[in-house]
Amino acid sequence: MTRAPGPRGREIAVVAFAQTDHRRTTDELSEVEMLMPVLHEVLDRTGLKTADIGFTCSGSCDYLAGRAFSFTLALDGVGAWPPISESHVETDGAWALYEAWTKLLSGDADTALVYAYGKSSPGSLRDVLTRQLDPYYVAPLWPDSVALAALQAQALIDAGDTDESALAAVAARNRTAADTNPHAQLRGPVPHGEHAVRPLRAGDCPPVGDGAAAVILAAGERARQLCARPAWIRGIDHRIEAHGLGVRDLTDSPSARLAAEHAGAFDAPVDTAELHAPFTSQEVVLRKALRLDDRVRVNPSGGALAANPMMAAGLVRIGEAAAAVHRGESDRALAHATSGPCLQQNLVAVLEGDPR
Amino acid sequence: MPEVLKAPLAVEFPFTRSLGPVQSAFLTGLRERVVLGVRTVDGRVLVPPVEYDPVTADEIRDLVEVGATGTVTTWAWNHEPRRGQPLATPFAWVLVRLDGADTALLHALDAPGPDGVRTGMRVRVRWAAERTGAITDIACFEPYDGPAEEASAQPAPHTGEFADAVTGIVAPARLDYTYTPGRAQSAYLDALGGRRTVGERCPSCRKVYVPPRGACPTCGVATAERVEVGPRGTVTTFCIVNIKAKNLDIEVPYVYAHIALDGADLALHGRVGGIPYDQVRMGLRVEPVWTSGARFPDHYRPTGEPDADYDTYKELL
Numbered sequence: 316m317t318r319a320p321g322p323r324g325r326e327i328a329v330v331a332f333a334q335t336d337h338r339r340t341t342d343e344l345s346e347v348e349m350l351m352p353v354l355h356e357v358l359d360r361t362g363l364k365t366a367d368i369g370f371t372c373s374g375s376c377d378y379l380a381g382r383a384f385s386f387t388l389a390l391d392g393v394g395a396w397p398p399i400s401e402s403h404v405e406t407d408g409a410w411a412l413y414e415a416w417t418k419l420l421s422g423d424a425d426t427a428l429v430y431a432y433g434k435s436s437p438g439s440l441r442d443v444l445t446r447q448l449d450p451y452y453v454a455p456l457w458p459d460s461v462a463l464a465a466l467q468a469q470a471l472i473d474a475g476d477t478d479e480s481a482l483a484a485v486a487a488r489n490r491t492a493a494d495t496n497p498h499a500q501l502r503g504p505v506p507h508g509e510h511a512v513r514p515l516r517a518g519d520c521p522p523v524g525d526g527a528a529a530v531i532l533a534a535g536e537r538a539r540q541l542c543a544r545p546a547w548i549r550g551i552d553h554r555i556e557a558h559g560l561g562v563r564d565l566t567d568s569p570s571a572r573l574a575a576e577h578a579g580a581f582d583a584p585v586d587t588a589e590l591h592a593p594f595t596s597q598e599v600v601l602r603k604a605l606r607l608d609d610r611v612r613v614n615p616s617g618g619a620l621a622a623n624p625m626m627a628a629g630l631v632r633i634g635e636a637a638a639a640v641h642r643g644e645s646d647r648a649l650a651h652a653t654s655g656p657c658l659q660q661n662l663v664a665v666l667e668g669d670p671r
Numbered sequence: 672m673p674e675v676l677k678a679p680l681a682v683e684f685p686f687t688r689s690l691g692p693v694q695s696a697f698l699t700g701l702r703e704r705v706v707l708g709v710r711t712v713d714g715r716v717l718v719p720p721v722e723y724d725p726v727t728a729d730e731i732r733d734l735v736e737v738g739a740t741g742t743v744t745t746w747a748w749n750h751e752p753r754r755g756q757p758l759a760t761p762f763a764w765v766l767v768r769l770d771g772a773d774t775a776l777l778h779a780l781d782a783p784g785p786d787g788v789r790t791g792m793r794v795r796v797r798w799a800a801e802r803t804g805a806i807t808d809i810a811c812f813e814p815y816d817g818p819a820e821e822a823s824a825q826p827a828p829h830t831g832e833f834a835d836a837v838t839g840i841v842a843p844a845r846l847d848y849t850y851t852p853g854r855a856q857s858a859y860l861d862a863l864g865g866r867r868t869v870g871e872r873c874p875s876c877r878k879v880y881v882p883p884r885g886a887c888p889t890c891g892v893a894t895a896e897r898v899e900v901g902p903r904g905t906v907t908t909f910c911i912v913n914i915k916a917k918n919l920d921i922e923v924p925y926v927y928a929h930i931a932l933d934g935a936d937l938a939l940h941g942r943v944g945g946i947p948y949d950q951v952r953m954g955l956r957v958e959p960v961w962t963s964g965a966r967f968p969d970h971y972r973p974t975g976e977p978d979a980d981y982d983t984y985k986e987l988l
Contacts, residue, residue: 343675365891437850450686458756458764459753466745565745
């Protein structure tokens with residue numbers, strides 16, 4: 316089941332969100348030192364303490380900083396003794412949120428802390444990400460993340476779905492929106508620059524950087540106690556494309572569409588969408604798959620083109636969408652997270668505020 | 672605050688991977704300059720071939736031979752090749768649908784420049800001179816303006832059987848990082864450079880962590896107050912190592928111990944020397960032994976003091 320249960324079931328909401336300022340490097344901080352202030356901030360927003368949290372789930376990836384079992388050290392920042400109920404996913408924290416959502420649905424917990432962090436600065440991210448690819452046929456060629464996104468962009472151009480100037484407009488709109496986002500790494504107009512891997516230019520690519528994010532989920536009345544206007548998760552689902560890049564139609568995202576259908580995104584219009592589209596061309600794919608027209612505010616935060624802390628950027632999308640509901644700026648928002656090359660895996664959540 | 676410490680860190684593994692029957696036939700075929708595909712339940716030909724149908728998840732084993740020529744379905748110009756990529760000179764990444772196949776294969780196209788590349792162009796495999804049964808047996812693709820009749824050829828069934836079939840690959844992988852230990856560990860390492868051991872105290876539970884990691888794992892708060900501990904300490908527990916470690920120039924048997932430095936609330940570990948291995952005991956009082964130019968103690972040796980009372984270290988076991 317991927318839709319929230321009916322009136323007799325449990326309703327679950329995002330009740331708080333916090334994130335770091337996302338930066339190119341954080342040399343002076345270890346991962347836990349970077350993460351901990353965000354954990355404290357998100358707990359402070361609800362008045363909860365670690366001991367009050369029913370379930371904790373995190374998303375991170377050891378390959379980014381080259382530090383084995385780094386998530387166990389990150390737990391130092393939670394205060395995990397005496398032992399807490401805890402889990403981890405080796406992908407974006409949006410999937411950790413999905414696991415926490417199922418935990419709350421089951422009734423095993425009433426509150427959950429979900430966090431994610433990534434330090435891309437110690438390594439060469441384009442090369443690191445090749446290690447997630449098919450190890451038999453693809454990874455031995457070391458095709459970097461920008462190259463794979465560029466293959467998708469060219470397919471879109473060939474199909475007449477976009478062109479280089481339209482992509483430049485996507486970049487400009489996101490980064491102009493980020494002007495009002497104090498956490499963003501790239502803000503305001505950025506030169507579109509030279510080709511990184513043609514047809515993608517530097518401006519079509521996300522900034523590489525370090526950052527962390529955290530949200531708190533709560534069920535039913537607990538959510539109303541902790542937040543004036545909880546962002547209720549009306550549906551959430553994630554789906555995956557076929558494994559081979561050459562098997563897929565790179566101009567479309569059937570998995571994102573299917574996830575959106577199962578999350579109930581098409582049942583009623585959304586007013587806001589936070590899309591995890593690290594490359595400009597991927598926003599073109601997602602707008603089509605998720606049926607977002609010009610009436611929807613897309614990425615008021617600036618999206619992943621303004622800050623793309625690996626493993627956290629998807630969770631940030633859910634957090635930003637929820638925060639818009641908390642502030643009363645959105646009544647029904649769609650949040651999307653992705654993982655893997657060319658939008659390989661996609662998660663869609665629909666968040667709603669109580670009627671005003 | 673000492674300056675931020677940095678050090679190069681290379682993570683390198685030779686991943687050894689076994690192959691399924693379809694992958695084995697495909698990679699062995701490349702060694703023999705034959706490109707195989709596999710037929711899906713709905714009759715499509717997948718190249719590169721996989722073990723299971725991407726739509727139905729059925730096991731698929733129906734192999735066919737496709738052409739070594741094909742058509743570019745999308746491309747991207749890579750003007751700065753990176754380490755490990757198929758060509759060292761600028762090239763195009765391409766997805767190529769080989770003649771007879773319904774899906775595309777990712778590889779490199781050797782072309783003089785982006786102006787010579789377009790979707791729909793015809794290309795052919797350039798085989799590597801030395802082939803081992805790997806995707807890199809295809810050195811790259813190259814432009815092809817030969818006859819197009821192969822494009823309409825029906826792929827012929829193939830048994831997938833070859834002499835000396837490849838059953839596994841070894842895929843070396845190396846990633847280079849710049850390691851930075853962060854605030855707390857930088858301070859710890861900086862102090863060690865002056866032969867001092869400095870931990871950090873939790874503002875909440877008051878425990879002193881050595882080495883400090885920046886957070887109290889019990890309270891989940893930042894540790895900041897620096898506290899010099901040691902240099903003497905107490906063996907809280909130990910083991911006798913009987914197996915010689917690779918690249919370690921220490922005679923076995925030797926003792927590896929947890930040592931609670933005076934003033935620390937967490938034991939660190941180190942080797943105990945200067946005493947026969949079978950005389951090391953819990954409660955033994957020890958002190959660090961430094962060698963010239965070292966950035967950390969070489970080992971710990973007995974101080975000659977009376978053994979510590981069990982009650983003084985029982986919480987640190």
